[in-house]
Amino acid sequence: MKRPEHRVPNFDVIVAGVGGMGSAACLQLARRGQKVLGLERFDIPHAMGSSHGINRIIRLAYFEHPSYVPLLRRAYQLWRETEQRFGEQLLYVTGGVDAGPAESSVVTGSLAACRAHDLPHELLDAREIMRRFPAFRLPDHYVGNYQADAGFVMSERAIVAQTTMAMAAGADIRAREAIVDWEPTAGGGVRVRTTKGTYEAGRLILSTGAWIADHVPALAGKAVPERQVLGWFQPKEPQHFALGALPVSIVDAPSARCYQFPVFGVPGFKIGLYHHFRQLGHADTLSREPTADDEAALRQVVREVFPGADGATMALKACLFTNTPDEHFVVDCLPGVPQVVVASPCSGHGFKFASVMGEVLADLAIDGTTRHDIGLFSLSRLNG
Structure with a gap:
């Protein structure tokens, strides 16, 4: 008896890494009607990476570079929107x-x-x-x-909020499923192999934090x-x-x-x-x-x-x-493979931006561009 042919699930966007930025990207994409698969190698949330320990500072007076401030203003707005929709305070203002x-x-x-x-x-x-x-x-x-205006964002609870709301909006999010590798497909999409299966999508967001260089060779030695x-x-x-x-x-x-x-x-x-x-x-x-x-x-x-x-x-x-060498983020489409979006690393100061970066990553995955100024975060600058 012939076995039924196994059909590979198809998604609009796969998000690899469901931490602060990945969960925000899943939320933004699902709200825009995208068929989203979120994959996390550990639990959601977890304590193996960068986004645990109760809370993270958020601040407008950004000594790292003035270009971050417009993104921060939008981040504050989106954190307030997220906590209102989720019904739990996530942002505390302390000065x-x-x-x-x-x-x-x-x-x-x-x-x-x-x-x-x-x-x-x-x-x-x-x-x-x-x-x-x-x-x-x-x-x-x-x-x-x-x-x-400075204060803190509840880090684990924010990931829980974004993940819960993303699933309510239709996202398929799975923990304890690590990405093994990925490759572009002939049709301009991507194929992702994990520890549990193989999936195809039109776009891939790589937001795997401290493991990002394993999936983006251009970041080897630079992340x-x-x-x-x-x-x-x-x-x-x-x-x-x-x-x-x-x-x-x-x-x-x-x-x-x-x-x-x-x-x-x-x-x-x-x-x-x-x-x-x-x-x-x-x-x-x-x-x-x-x-x-x-x-x-x-x-x-x-x-x-x-x-x-x-x-x-x-x-x-x-x-x-x-x-990164200059301690600024990496948020960019991968040169030569524009259907793959690279998100972060954040050099220790990124969680506060997760809400707005979800918006940026959704823009890049759907349109290949964003209204937000992310010129400071280009991948190509690390090759200079």
Whole structure:
């Protein structure tokens, strides 16, 4: 008896990687009537990549480059829209301080973004920062740019919201199904092979985070995973670290650049260091197990800048940044294969943009272009 012929499912768009940006892309595509397949190698959400640990900072005073600010304005709008439709608050506004020596890039870049885009802001000296926010202990020569719109986005809950709403809009999303490889088809589409099957689609979005170089050879050596560790420390002066008393902040501390959050969701004041120990490697080989050295490095900065939080350790969690040489994103159609869209890596500062990047990625997948200015994120720049 002849076996029935197996038909390969056909989709308009396959999204490989259902993290912050991938889940947002699935949502935007499904809302536009696209037949979408979302594939995630781990759980949704999960703690193996870059988008876990309760929350991520969002801010308009973007010291990395003023070109990010219009995208951020749209990101805020879309996060508000998402939380209203989902029925759960995802974006919390706390205000934000970017502090350091007056000549530091955190301060000068933050001020440049505010001035370029007419963002209301206040330049404060160290004494005034500590008066308003007693959790801080800053050297006398430090200054800080305060911008009232900063805050944080609930990272895992945002992925849950976007995924749930995408499925409600018709997206087919599957966890624990890793992409093995992909190839263009003769008809101008793509064929994707996974650990569980083979699928065809007109377009493919690769948003696989720390694994992106495995699927885009042009990013080999240019999208490099880096191990990060976040710490939560119980304040000895909890009133100074509570939501409403402490803004999110980025500080060029004497020993390391750090970022931090008020206590929220779990016990402890959350803090992380930029580039931590600069431990680089493949995403499969970098350890997710925090160590005593990780804790000591974080606690050193706590003692320097936030001594009132130098209490018991509540939690330590490892995550991955994936850095480009200039630390800007990669969001582009793949040269020579325009039906494939490459999304990120985000060099550690991308989650806040997930909502608007979903819109950008849907634009690129459907139309090959977007109204948003993403010139800074071209793949070709890394070949210069």
